[in-house]
Amino acid sequence: MRRFGGAAALALGIVLSAMTGCGTASSSGDRTEILVSAASSLTDCLQDIKARYEASRPRVAVHLNFGASGALRRQIEQGAAADLFISADGENMKLLLDQDLIDESRLTALLSNELVVVAPADSDIRIGAIDQVFQEKIRHIAIGDPETVPSGAYAREALEHLGLWDAVRPIAVYGNNVRQVLAYVETGNADAGFVYRTDALASNQVRTVYTVDSSSHGPILYHVGIIKTSRHRDEAEDFHQFLRGAEAREIFEQYGFGVTE
Numbered sequence: 001m002r003r004f005g006g007a008a009a010l011a012l013g014i015v016l017s018a019m020t021g022c023g024t025a026s027s028s029g030d031r032t033e034i035l036v037s038a039a040s041s042l043t044d045c046l047q048d049i050k051a052r053y054e055a056s057r058p059r060v061a062v063h064l065n066f067g068a069s070g071a072l073r074r075q076i077e078q079g080a081a082a083d084l085f086i087s088a089d090g091e092n093m094k095l096l097l098d099q100d101l102i103d104e105s106r107l108t109a110l111l112s113n114e115l116v117v118v119a120p121a122d123s124d125i126r127i128g129a130i131d132q133v134f135q136e137k138i139r140h141i142a143i144g145d146p147e148t149v150p151s152g153a154y155a156r157e158a159l160e161h162l163g164l165w166d167a168v169r170p171i172a173v174y175g176n177n178v179r180q181v182l183a184y185v186e187t188g189n190a191d192a193g194f195v196y197r198t199d200a201l202a203s204n205q206v207r208t209v210y211t212v213d214s215s216s217h218g219p220i221l222y223h224v225g226i227i228k229t230s231r232h233r234d235e236a237e238d239f240h241q242f243l244r245g246a247e248a249r250e251i252f253e254q255y256g257f258g259v260t261e
Contacts, residue, residue, distance in 0.1 A: 031058075034235045035081055037065045037072040039088035039150070039222065040177035041113070041196050045255040046086075049248050053239060060235050068177040070148030076101060076227060083236040086110070086224045086243075088178075088196075089150035093223040102225040106240055111222035112258035114197040115154050117210040118185050125192060127210040131164060133192060142173045142184040142193030150220075151178040155194035158216040182206065196220070198256040221260065 038046055043066050050062045065072070065082070073092040076082055077099065085102070087093045090109070096102045117133065119125040125137050133141055144152030152174070159165040173190050175181035178199055184190040186205040193206075200208045214220075224243055230236045242248055249259045 031061045032232055032235050033061045033063060034083040034230075034232050034239060035063045035065060036084045036086065036239070037067070037076065037080075037082045038084075038086040039069045039072075040066045040179040041088055041151070041199055042066070042086060042222070043179060044202055045198075045251050045257065048251050049243070052247055052251070053242050057238070060238075062239065066177075066179075068144065068149040070150070071176070074148075081231075082227050083230040083232055084224060084226055084240060086222060087150070088113075088220070088222050089153065089218075090221055090223055091153075092150070093225055096225070101228055103228050106226040106237070108224050108240070108244065109221045109260050110224045110243060111252060112260055113220045113222070113256075114214065115151065115158065115194060115212040115217065115220065116197050116200050116208045117192055117212065118182070118195055118200045118203075118206040119192045119209045120185060120188060121205050121207050123191070125209055127192075130158070130162060130210060130212065132210075133164075134167065138191040139171060140173045140190045141168065141171055142175055142181040142190035143168075144178050144181050144194070145174045145176060149175065149177055149181075151181065151194060151196055154217045154220060155212070157218065158212050161216040201256045222257075 046064055050064060053062060069087040069089055069092045073096055076085060076096060093102065097104060117127055143155050146152040146156040156165055159168050173184055175184060178195050181193045182195050182199045182203060185193040186203060200206055224240060226236045226240055252259050
């Protein structure tokens with residue numbers, strides 16, 4: 001009987017260890033980890049929000065996965081682990097909602113932004129109207145890939161609205177996300193680029209030369225939703241609430257975002 005009891009205890013220990021590894025159980029000293037997939041334009045502010053949140057919830061660790069909203073949406077569609085998704089547009093969130101991958105009761109329009117054109121800080125480029133992107137000093141203009149990057153989709157929509165898209169395409173340099181577009185302008189690989197106002201504010205290597213008329217494209221709204229397959233629902237709910245609270249609002253506004261709630 002003693003031999004049987006030892007074997008049973010060992011087997012139980014292995015089972016409990018496996019459960020802990022897969023996230024279905026945890027020891028008192030473990031931190032619950034949640035994964036937030038978020039638009040690249042949120043990189044700086046979410047790092048600050050993560051630090052503030054973890055300081056008040058020492059048993060929760062927030063991991064941030066940044067990328068183009070369309071690319072992140074495809075990752076989620078293909079089964080990639082995530083607890084929350086923050087998209088820089090409503091379209092990518094709607095596509096997940098239509099596939100029943102997002103909890104509609106926890107879907108929130110969280111932030112707003114503006115589309116601007118930036119140039120290197122030391123350049124003498126001036127733009128008084130959007131059609132002035134066609135000038136000798138602008139040989140290449142960086143734009144997020146409109147198929148996956150919302151800032152690029154907004155830029156294309158604005159240019160199509162004015163009948164300029166076909167003329168811009170030959171000089172366009174496409175970025176995989178809005179931060180890559182910003183980097184193209186910072187490094188001189190593009191003479192100008194379409195980014196969000198918040199991205200322009202985050203860099204001292206570029207300056208805003210034009211603010212795109214918001215009536216020429218759809219509203220730039222960031223949506224946050226909880227993934228239905230989240231294995232840490234309570235923690236995901238709590239972080240979702242934190243994003244909508246006063247502490248997070250203060251940080252978002254410091255970085256230039258409009259808070260819609």
